Amino acid sequence: KPVAWGYEGDIGPCNWHKYFPKAGGKRQSPIDIDTSATQYDGSFKPLRIHYDSHMCSSLTNNGHTFCMSVNSDQCNLSGGPLEDKYRLLQFHCHWGSDDTKGSEHTVDGHQYAAELHLVHWNTDKFKSADEAIEKNQGIAVLTAFIKAGKEHRGWNHVLSHFKDIKKVQGTSTVNEDFNPKCLLPENQTDYWTYEGSLTTPPCHESVRFIIFKEVVEVSSEQLAQFRSLCVCSSRKRDTGEDEHLVDNFRPIQPLNGRVVKASFQ
Numbered sequence: 001k002p003v004a005w006g007y008e009g010d011i012g013p014c015n016w017h018k019y020f021p022k023a024g025g026k027r028q029s030p031i032d033i034d035t036s037a038t039q040y041d042g043s044f045k046p047l048r049i050h051y052d053s054h055m056c057s058s059l060t061n062n063g064h065t066f067c068m069s070v071n072s073d074q075c076n077l078s079g080g081p082l083e084d085k086y087r088l089l090q091f092h093c094h095w096g097s098d099d100t101k102g103s104e105h106t107v108d109g110h111q112y113a114a115e116l117h118l119v120h121w122n123t124d125k126f127k128s129a130d131e132a133i134e135k136n137q138g139i140a141v142l143t144a145f146i147k148a149g150k151e152h153r154g155w156n157h158v159l160s161h162f163k164d165i166k167k168v169q170g171t172s173t174v175n176e177d178f179n180p181k182c183l184l185p186e187n188q189t190d191y192w193t194y195e196g197s198l199t200t201p202p203c204h205e206s207v208r209f210i211i212f213k214e215v216v217e218v219s220s221e222q223l224a225q226f227r228s229l230c231v232c233s234s235r236k237r238d239t240g241e242d243e244h245l246v247d248n249f250r251p252i253q254p255l256n257g258r259v260v261k262a263s264f265q
């Protein structure tokens with residue numbers, strides 16, 4: 001029986017290590033990016049992000065976030081700090097109960113309203129995503145910070161399906177012509193990168209994070225739609241009213257001597 005975990009109370013992040021020992025490891029995520037301590041690495045090749053639009057995918061509310069699963073072998077990532085080719089598995093976001101918090105990583109202590117994760121697995125080294133997710137160099141996560149500002153029309157292709165996934169385990173098939181690349185910032189050459197972990201249990205230390213410096217804007221109304229998703233929690237049984245999915249970000253973890261590299265000076 002899978003162990004329940006969440007973002008608050010006894011099953012919250014401070015107790016994850018009790019059932020998921022890796023959560024207490026030495027290369028955990030997220031972290032604060034202290035821009036005065038990052039090191040420029042001139043050896044990175046250009047990032048190669050090749051996604052096709054004609055992939056059918058499914059959007060699910062997994063009780064912790066919404067997850068757009070992608071099943072196209074044409075969506076690949078390579079270059080930059082990566083030695084191998086990685087395939088897009090899914091993307092999702094982390095957010096907060098208001099626009100002042102919600103991102104997992106922070107920059108010089110600043111927390112953004114939300115954070116987009118495009119999760120890829122190493123198809124050169126591993127036979128399946130389930131295997132890659134546990135192994136060093138198995139996972140690469142393209143990450144973009146999100147702040148409240150002007151409306152983002154690309155996000156509406158995802159948000160338009162949210163009514164079908166309000167409840168936990170809700171699923172909706174997305175067949176329209178949508179390319180997740182439209183969710184990334186324009187500047188894809190300036191990023192930070194470091195070696196970390198899954199930011200949710202089991203917190204495997206298998207992730208190379210690539211975090212774009214440029215912040216993406218979405219409207220406050222669009223951010224409010226993230227928060228409209230329900231999460232099943234004990235309070236619902238007691239009080240009967242739906243618990244909404246908020247503050248689904250893990251607190252920052254110790255750097256333990258790791259160096260965050262920068263692709264820019």
Ligand SMILES: O=C1NC(=O)[C@@H](c2ccccc2)S1
Binds near residue numbers: 119197198199201
């Ligand atoms: O960056 C990350 N965000 C998450 O929710 C973690 C995760 C855990 C399992 C599968 C995919 C991603 S790793």
Ligand SMILES: [Zn+2]
Binds near residue numbers: 092094117199
């Ligand atoms: Zn994530």
